[in-house]
Amino acid sequence: MTTAILSALPEEQSTLVAHLAHPQRLMHAGRAFWRGELAGRAVVLALSGIGKVAAATTATALVERFGVARIVFTGVAGGLGDGVNVGDVVVAEDYLQHDMDASPLFPRWEVPGYARSRLACDADLSAILLEAAGACVASARGQFGFKPELLGAPAVTSHRAHHGLIASGDRFVCAADEAHRLRTTLQDAGHPALAVEMEGAAVAQVCHDYGIPFAAARTISDRADDTAHVDFPRFVQTVASRYAEHMVLTLMQKL
Template sequence: MSVNRIGILGAMPEEINGIVSLLKDKQEIVKGMRTYYVGTINDIEVVVVFSRWGKVASATTVTHLIVEFGISQLYFIGVAGSVSLDLAIGDIVVASSLVQHDMDARPIVKQFEIPLLGKVELYPPKELLERSFYEMKKLESSSSLLQLISMEQQENFSISNPKVFLGKIASGDKFFANNNEKESLLKLLPDVLCVEMEGAAVAQVCFEYNIPYVIIRTISDAANESSHVDFKEFVGQVASRFGIAIIKALVK
């Protein structure tokens, strides 16, 4: 597939800062309270932008990337809270499918179904997903991610060997901050690995515009009572560095 311009979304400002530093011939374009950074990485033209938080904000951002900047492919990186016992802080989840956990238009349509699209889950294109997952597994096998953080950071966040998973991600306008919320979600969507606030909305826009996309999340917290503490420190100390490594592995 020919790629003319890649859009790169970061779910946190800290995550795009490092990626912006990779750009050659960088230009800044401010529109709609967002700063879009245009340049090249490995001679590939890219546009990097902070998605802003929540489904509406992120959908607006990716729509602008498609309509105004003409991207032909999208990578979205960010952090997420784990709802699976298999995941640890520092692990990477590549979304094989995405669902909006707060979508509920019953009795018009069934719970989680996107009105008018008739879909509960959205799936990234197979070829791009497989290539992205392969590149992430290479990072895992080489222990490249662990080498990006100090021993102190490894101990603080109990990160010993970041692993890469392929699975379902749930998105919604809600920050999960206790185990009861997490358990309630798992009763309805038992195969979800992690939760965040933007991915499924971005996937919907890409689906409607026929833009290939992949969404990759780094586990920052356990979506429980300590989430707000873990989240803030993890983004600044770990996720920002992991994001650079992820994009370097994908944009080449």
């Protein structure tokens, strides 16, 4: 059984490639895929690309070309929910496309043809990933030396792994008023999103179509506000890539 590890960032993929046993690089659909083994288990590593279309293409290639049996996604996101701080991790319970609006033909956010607005992640795979995320954030300061205040974010005494709804859309949310409007609009409609990013909902839809398990973990790099771009490269290099490495290796050992 082959597990696909989708990474949003090149730094995450390069870290994991370094751990691969018997690595083999293959090109398909203009993308690089790495075959090999992690913790003695068959994997395929790939970059999702930015945005929902690119992510859907990559996920489809993983299923059709490489025959993967499940997909796990790691990346970064902006925090929306209360208590979701920089340096925390959100493991998706389900996904919603916040820019999906086919009204008045369908209710806002409903995916046409699916009779629903939220697509669930696999409960069992997500539970293992949540456990791995919890272990990761518990050791964040001690193992990684991560201090969010050094990146201009508020200091927190401890980091948390959250489990809940993540919203995806083809827009980088980086203004405080936009983030507040998105959060409030979704919350009032019964969709309390914890984080926002640009790819996960598309991968969730592909996995739903093919009937394969999907799980995703997003490290919170910012609060999706006016400071979302500040020190982002440093965060990716010093925090997000290490989180991804820790979570994926722990996950593979537990599968």
